[in-house]
Structures are given as structure tokens and as C-alpha cells.
Amino acid sequence: MRTKSIKKNVINVITLGCSKNLYDSEVLMGQLKASGKEVVHEQKGNIAVVNTCGFIANAKQESVNAILEAVRQKEEGVLDKVFVMGCLSERYKPELEKEIPDVDAYFGTTDLPQLLEALGADYKHELIGERLTTTPKNYAYLKIAEGCDRPCSFCAIPLMRGKHKSKSMEDLVLEAQGLAAKGVKELILIAQDLTYYGLDLYGSRRLADLLRELVKVEGVEWIRLHYAFPTGFPMDVLEVMRSEPKICHYLDIPLQHISDPILKSMRRGTTQAKTTALIENFRKEVPGIALRTTLIVGYPGETQDDFDRLKHWVIDMRFDRLGCFTYSHEQDTKAYELEDDVPQEVKEARAAEIMEIQAEISWSMNQQKVGQVYRCLIDRKEGGYFIGRTEFDSPDVDNEVHINAKDHYVRIGDFAWVEITEASDFDLMGVPVQQNSAVK
Numbered sequence: 001m002r003t004k005s006i007k008k009n010v011i012n013v014i015t016l017g018c019s020k021n022l023y024d025s026e027v028l029m030g031q032l033k034a035s036g037k038e039v040v041h042e043q044k045g046n047i048a049v050v051n052t053c054g055f056i057a058n059a060k061q062e063s064v065n066a067i068l069e070a071v072r073q074k075e076e077g078v079l080d081k082v083f084v085m086g087c088l089s090e091r092y093k094p095e096l097e098k099e100i101p102d103v104d105a106y107f108g109t110t111d112l113p114q115l116l117e118a119l120g121a122d123y124k125h126e127l128i129g130e131r132l133t134t135t136p137k138n139y140a141y142l143k144i145a146e147g148c149d150r151p152c153s154f155c156a157i158p159l160m161r162g163k164h165k166s167k168s169m170e171d172l173v174l175e176a177q178g179l180a181a182k183g184v185k186e187l188i189l190i191a192q193d194l195t196y197y198g199l200d201l202y203g204s205r206r207l208a209d210l211l212r213e214l215v216k217v218e219g220v221e222w223i224r225l226h227y228a229f230p231t232g233f234p235m236d237v238l239e240v241m242r243s244e245p246k247i248c249h250y251l252d253i254p255l256q257h258i259s260d261p262i263l264k265s266m267r268r269g270t271t272q273a274k275t276t277a278l279i280e281n282f283r284k285e286v287p288g289i290a291l292r293t294t295l296i297v298g299y300p301g302e303t304q305d306d307f308d309r310l311k312h313w314v315i316d317m318r319f320d321r322l323g324c325f326t327y328s329h330e331q332d333t334k335a336y337e338l339e340d341d342v343p344q345e346v347k348e349a350r351a352a353e354i355m356e357i358q359a360e361i362s363w364s365m366n367q368q369k370v371g372q373v374y375r376c377l378i379d380r381k382e383g384g385y386f387i388g389r390t391e392f393d394s395p396d397v398d399n400e401v402h403i404n405a406k407d408h409y410v411r412i413g414d415f416a417w418v419e420i421t422e423a424s425d426f427d428l429m430g431v432p433v434q435q436n437s438a439v440k
Contacts, residue, residue, distance in 0.1 A: 010038045010045030011119060014070070015134075016063050017053025019190050019226070021086060022134065023143045025051045028085070028112065030131035035121035041134045046080045047119070048073070052088035054160055056328035063088045064100075071102045083107065085115055087160040109161055130178065136379045138413040139186035139222075139395060140179045144172055144210065148192035150229060152256075153267045153334035154299065154327065157192055164193065166201045173213050180219030183413065186377060187220055188394065193229040195237075208236040215246045221415070222377065224394055226252040230278055231269040238285040248391040249286055254294040258313045259306035262299055267334065272313070279317060290392035292321035295354060298347030299327045300338035307350050314354060318361050321398050324354040359425045366399070366423035373433055376401050376418045378410050386410050388418065401428045408432050 011032055015025040025041065028049070032039040039045075048070045052063035063086075073079045081104045089096065090108035097106060107115040113123035133140050147162040148155075176187055191197065198206025214223055223246050225237075230253055241247045257263055258272045270278075282289055295314075297307060314322065326347035329340040376388035379395065386403040388410070393399045401418055403410060410416040410432050422429035 008046055010040060011047045011049060012040050012043055012045035013049045013051060014042055014066060015051045016066055017051070017055065017059055017087065019141045019188070020143060020192070021051055021053060023131070023141045023190065024086070024109075026131035026133055028115070029134075030127060031112070031116055031124060032119060032121050033132055034124050034127055034130065035116070037119065037121055039132065041132075046078075047083070048079050048081070049083045049085060049115070049119070052084060052086035054086070054088035054091045054156065056325065056330070058328075060088055067096075067100055067103060071100060074102060083115065083118060085109075085111070087157075090160045091156065133179070133182070133184075135395070136413065137183045138377055138379065139188060140184045141190050142172065142176060142179070142187045143167070143190050144194065145191040145197055149196065150193060151267045151334070153265060154256075154296065154330065156330045156333050159332055161192060164196050164200055166197050166199070166206075168201060169206070169210055169213055172210065173217065176214055176217045176220060180217050183219075185220065185413070185415070186222040186224065187214065188224045188226060190226045193227060194225055195228050195233050205232075205234040207234055208240045211237065211240045211244065211247060215244045221246060222248050222391060224248045224250055224391075226394065228253045230255060230275060233278060235281070235285075238282065241289075242286050249289045250292070250392055250394065251282065251289060252292040252394065256294065256296045257299065257302075257306075257310055259302075259309045262302055262306050265301060265335070265338070266296075266299065272309075276313075276317075290320040292323075292394070292398065293319050294323045294325065296325050296327050297350040297354060298342040298344075300329075300335060300340055300342070302327075302342055311354065311357065314357055315361075318365070319358070320365060320392060321362075322354070322358040323397070324351045324358075326351050362399075363423070363425045366425070366428060369420045369428060370423050371420065373417055373419045374401070374430075376416055376430070378403075378412050378414055378416055380412060381405060386412070388416065399426055399428055401430050403430055403432060 013025045013029055015022050029039045050066050050070055053059040067084055070082045074082050083105055084103050085107045087109060089106045093106045105118050116123045145164055145166045147164045148158050149164040194207055198204060228251055255275060256266060260271050263270060330336060374390040376390055378386055378388040380387050384405050386405050388401045408431055416432050418430035419433045420428050420430045
């Protein structure tokens, strides 16, 4: 027997995966709101739109579980309709339609107009950069390009997102101005590959030029760079980072591995020597830069020697932030032709060993912050603490600065100078201080 729906004519968008997916959800929500629809993000409504991730096995399973949960709620009468969008739907639409037929419709990564039509809304071309942000009011993601032209053997993103396509500088500046008008102080630039920006539109890499335009936007005080590919990195970006105070001394640059045979098989277009020289150049050109990277262990053919080389390199490089994933054997990728010959338990043990090493590095580097004063952006209040970040920390993935709300007050959404008093592996404790006593 069907029960009465929770709320009528309310569209609940559920987002899985990365910040690029979150951006897409925000664009969808902005379009729906412009058409007069009531829309919420991960709350309650009688219509569900599940924005899926199809990157690796764990992410795919999480997306499938979310779809199945929505279908279950539909069967129980909690939901009236269920729609699925995003990467998993783009990549596996025929299989999903066959295996989970109770979903009302599936849409790929470029099917926004069709999805809006199914939801009773019109696609409005004039809404350049307009979206309903879901992040705290002080920061927002700015997607500067879609898709990827890189040939990495392990990656299915080009299958789901297509070729690299840059947005124009004019449109991005307009979007940044709109976000700043709403109180956004930090822009986090995202793409599958930031460093490729401009090649398709302007015939050359123009990330540095884009940064020079974005720093002119009044109200924006921090600009952070995520997902920069190492091969062919445009070095003029470092000059802008060094000379423009608004550009955070922070770079997310996924390196994936360091053993030359593995890098060659991964089709990364680089070597250990070149990668090491690049990292050293970053640190020389921008002293104090915080570097975040991600690694993959258990790639086909990864020997103990390959892993030991990676492990010792991580120890030597001392990255500020690091994440490690186990290799996922993805159909239709170049690496799928290889034998997935590293046992899962070995993959997991290697990932755990890398993260244990990184925890020690992070603890050591954080101890050096004790007694230092940093300008922090305060994101939220949680569990009796105000939670903020330094310019060297990105939301959700990096260190947070905790300020005891019983003893101190800082305004959420604003900057505060904070002296670090304690440090653990991945978090900092601090107290607010007057600006004239701050050093950075």
C-alpha cells in the first residue's frame, strides 16, 4: 500500500562524487529555481534526482546504492519519481536501464536540457554562471573547463565527460562577479585538468591570464587551484601565484605514481626525474607553497620494487597533503587490457602504508605550525567549535583549524587571524588574535 509523499512538487538533488559533480548539481538547481520549481539539496522532497559518480569501483557502488535506495522509497510511496544523472548514467545507461528499470529516466553528463524538460522546467541559455550554491556562503567552486584530453591509461573520465572544453574568460569573470556579490570570498578553481585551460579556445595555455582577470573581482580574497596535471605545467602560473596576494600558495597536482615503468604504462608523459624537478621548481618559485597530491597503488604490474620506490619518494618529498587510492580496473580504459594482477589485499595494505607515512609527515609539519599565526577563513560552527582553514587548506580534504566557541568568538564567513596552540596529524587548534600581532 502506497503512503503519502513527504512533500509535493519538491525536487531533491542528491550529489555523489567530486566537487565537479557538486557544481553540476548546483547548475541544475539554479535552472530549476529559475523555472519556478522548489528544489532542495539532500533534504526531503517527493522527486529525487541522483547525480552519480562513475570514477572507480567504490564510487560506482555508492552511486548504485543511492539509486536503489531512491527506488525503494519510490516503491514505498515516499517518492513519486526518481531520475538519475551524471557520470555513472553517462557510462552505463543501457545496463542501468536493464538492471534498475524502476528509475523514471536516466540522463548523461550533457543531457541537462532533457533532464530539465522531464522535470517540467525550461533550459535557460541566458543563465550564464547562475547556480544555487550548496557550499557555505564564504566559498564556492568555479568550474573553468569540462572534459579531458589526457590519455591516462587508468582513467575513464574522458569516456564520461568527453574532450576538454574551456569556458571563456568573460563568462568565468561574470560568474565570479556573481558569486562575489553573494558574499563568496574564496573561489576554488576546478576542472579535470586546470593546466589545459585555454588551449581549445585560444590556442595556448591561458590559466595564468585567467587568474590575472579573476584577481580583479572585488570581494574575492582567495583563489585556490585544484587538479593541475603535471606534464606541460604552465610555469607562468607560478609567477602569478607569487605576485598576486589573492592566489593561495596551494596547488593540488595529482601525480599518481613515481616509478618510471608504472608512469610509462599509465601514459602520464613524465618520469621520476622530471616530476621531482617539477616539485623542486614549485618550491623554489613559490616558497612555502602547500602541495597536495593523490597516488594510485596496485596498478597492473606494480612490483614490490615499484611500491618501495614510491614509498621512499613520498618520504623524501614530504607533501603537505596526500591521498592514496587503490587501483580500480575500469572497463574500456587502456589499462583494462592489462592483467589486474595485484591482489586486493596487497593494494589495500600498500595504500594503508602510504597513508601511515603521510600521517607522520603531516603530524611533523603541523607541529611546526604551533605558535604561528595564520589568516583563517571561518566556514562553520560545529560541536562547540568554530571551524576554519588557512590558505594552505582546501575544504573537506585538508587540515581544519578548531577554535573553542566557549572561550572565543569569530564570525562565520569572515577571516580571522588565529594563533595555532595545538596540532594533531590532520587538525589544528587555535585562538583568535589581533591582526597587528599576526605574521601569516
